[in-house]
Amino acid sequence: MSYAERAFDDVLSTVEFHVGERAHITVDTSVCASCTSQVCVHACPADLFVPMADGGILFNYEHCFECGTCYLLCDQPGAITWTYPDGGQGVVFTKG
Amino acid sequence: MSEFDVVVVGAGPAGSAAALEVARSGRSVALVERGPFPGSKNVYGGVVYGRVLDDLVPNWWEHMPVERWVTRRSTMVMTEERALTVDFRTQDWGRPPHNGATVHRADLDPWLAGLAVEAGAVLVPATVATGLLRGPDGAVAGVRTDRPDGDLRAGVVIACDGVNSFLAKEAGLFDASRQAEHTMLGVKETIALPRDVIDQRFALRGDEGADIEMLGCTGDVPGGGFLYTQRESVSLGVVLALPGLAAARTRPEALLADLKRHPAIAPLIAGGEVVEYSAHLIPEGGYRHLPRLADDGLLLAGDAAGLCLAAGIWLEGVNFALGSGAQAGRSAVAALDEGDTSKRGLAGYRKALERSFVLADHRKLRDIPGLVMSERVQRQYPGLLCDLAQSVFQVDNPRPKPGLRGLLRRSAKDNGVRLRHLVRDAVTGMRGFG
Numbered sequence: 001m002s003y004a005e006r007a008f009d010d011v012l013s014t015v016e017f018h019v020g021e022r023a024h025i026t027v028d029t030s031v032c033a034s035c036t037s038q039v040c041v042h043a044c045p046a047d048l049f050v051p052m053a054d055g056g057i058l059f060n061y062e063h064c065f066e067c068g069t070c071y072l073l074c075d076q077p078g079a080i081t082w083t084y085p086d087g088g089q090g091v092v093f094t095k096g
Numbered sequence: 097m098s099e100f101d102v103v104v105v106g107a108g109p110a111g112s113a114a115a116l117e118v119a120r121s122g123r124s125v126a127l128v129e130r131g132p133f134p135g136s137k138n139v140y141g142g143v144v145y146g147r148v149l150d151d152l153v154p155n156w157w158e159h160m161p162v163e164r165w166v167t168r169r170s171t172m173v174m175t176e177e178r179a180l181t182v183d184f185r186t187q188d189w190g191r192p193p194h195n196g197a198t199v200h201r202a203d204l205d206p207w208l209a210g211l212a213v214e215a216g217a218v219l220v221p222a223t224v225a226t227g228l229l230r231g232p233d234g235a236v237a238g239v240r241t242d243r244p245d246g247d248l249r250a251g252v253v254i255a256c257d258g259v260n261s262f263l264a265k266e267a268g269l270f271d272a273s274r275q276a277e278h279t280m281l282g283v284k285e286t287i288a289l290p291r292d293v294i295d296q297r298f299a300l301r302g303d304e305g306a307d308i309e310m311l312g313c314t315g316d317v318p319g320g321g322f323l324y325t326q327r328e329s330v331s332l333g334v335v336l337a338l339p340g341l342a343a344a345r346t347r348p349e350a351l352l353a354d355l356k357r358h359p360a361i362a363p364l365i366a367g368g369e370v371v372e373y374s375a376h377l378i379p380e381g382g383y384r385h386l387p388r389l390a391d392d393g394l395l396l397a398g399d400a401a402g403l404c405l406a407a408g409i410w411l412e413g414v415n416f417a418l419g420s421g422a423q424a425g426r427s428a429v430a431a432l433d434e435g436d437t438s439k440r441g442l443a444g445y446r447k448a449l450e451r452s453f454v455l456a457d458h459r460k461l462r463d464i465p466g467l468v469m470s471e472r473v474q475r476q477y478p479g480l481l482c483d484l485a486q487s488v489f490q491v492d493n494p495r496p497k498p499g500l501r502g503l504l505r506r507s508a509k510d511n512g513v514r515l516r517h518l519v520r521d522a523v524t525g526m527r528g529f530g
Contacts, residue, residue: 004353008349010370011285011349011370011373012373014370014371014372014373015372015373015374018132037342039342039345042341042342042345042346042347043281043338043341043342043347043348045281045283045348045349045375046375047347047349065374065375065376066137067281067375067376067377068259068260068279068377069281069338069341069375069377072275072276072279072338072377073276073338073341073342084130084224084262085130085224086224086242087130087221087222087223087224087241087242087243088130088131088132088221088222088223090131090137091136091137092131092132092136093135093136093137093138093139093201093202093372093374094136094200094202094372095200095202095286095329095331095371095372095374096135096138096139096140096200096201096202096372096374096376
């Protein structure tokens, strides 16, 4: 892991989350495997979309900012199922 | 199941202003918020223009949880290693009724929601409105929530559920397939610094604050930057057009990291500790891309209605949220009083917004978002202006000083700008801003 990546991990660790049990966003990696652009990988401000060796995408909902960038930019129907976390759960900004 | 005259979804500034106006009319109103407390999901640059509160909260400036009053406002045009800044200061803005204030949303939004609750609104936090309820006639008749038996019936639903507004999408009030084209991503770091260090670096005293807007600091992605001072922190961020971000294949935090290293910015934040990183979307389409604002039993306000102004030197959102939310509350009450909450009965909302600053400002500045996001303003003018400033102020003795007209022509040429384009953009700008 490069210095810059580690530094960004430190920055991400400043954010508070009430992680819910339900994954509020799910990614159908079989759809992603045929996607050539995979814009989510670059655009997600929380860096939650990780390309895998098989061409698919590994996604973890737990540290999501709930911004909406991924589903707005994704051009693969059915790849991203996006909802808000259940009430009271998810990101909690205190300096927003 | 519970029943209210009005259900407001989202306890941001729009929702709380709407609930406040409904509650003050004596009607029942629920204010549904998906976060554990109002403001917990919300991020903005950092400045609120409070005069819209004059009608809602007498002497609001004595009560609002303000960090600093903006008395110094700068616009900075940048290239990789240069910056040309127009810096304005006035002590007037340090005195009531003030102008801009820096406030954290985790303080502002609970204060506003508290005003609505004091007036009689019922705040329902930690609750997601998951969909619209329909009456037998097909009109919106309330919302479903994620609570057990959580349906909330209402005569009018006011959707203040933010830039992603799933309620507006469900109602088909805007073209969701083209939303990315008119949306920006903002990412921001809140960086802690001692109060006296902020005072010295930004030349401030007491509760004075500084506000810097930036252009030319987002590399290949159309956008801009901002820096605001709080009491003991500064907020530094970039806003990025989504299509440009996707095309550039650049990570947002990489652009923010570049800005932090810029010679004009790095000394301002040196030694500071990042205490929060945050991100949020911003509706950026302006007047030309507003959704329909009303349907049978439904009104939109705030970001859900696309009412955000990102017009270069003017960056405003909370004031439009407050203005539209309050009007939505009044229009809902008027429709209930008339006994007609259909689209026709709620049509007064749009008309009232057209008469107020909310849509008057958006209409007036309708061509400015396109201008500010244009290739020339984003990629060419910052270089042109910095070249021009550098050649005007650089002393090249023994060569004599060149003429200003020649310098302008050369700066334009070197940056690929034709003078007729410069004139055309100036006219668009004058027409829009004038």
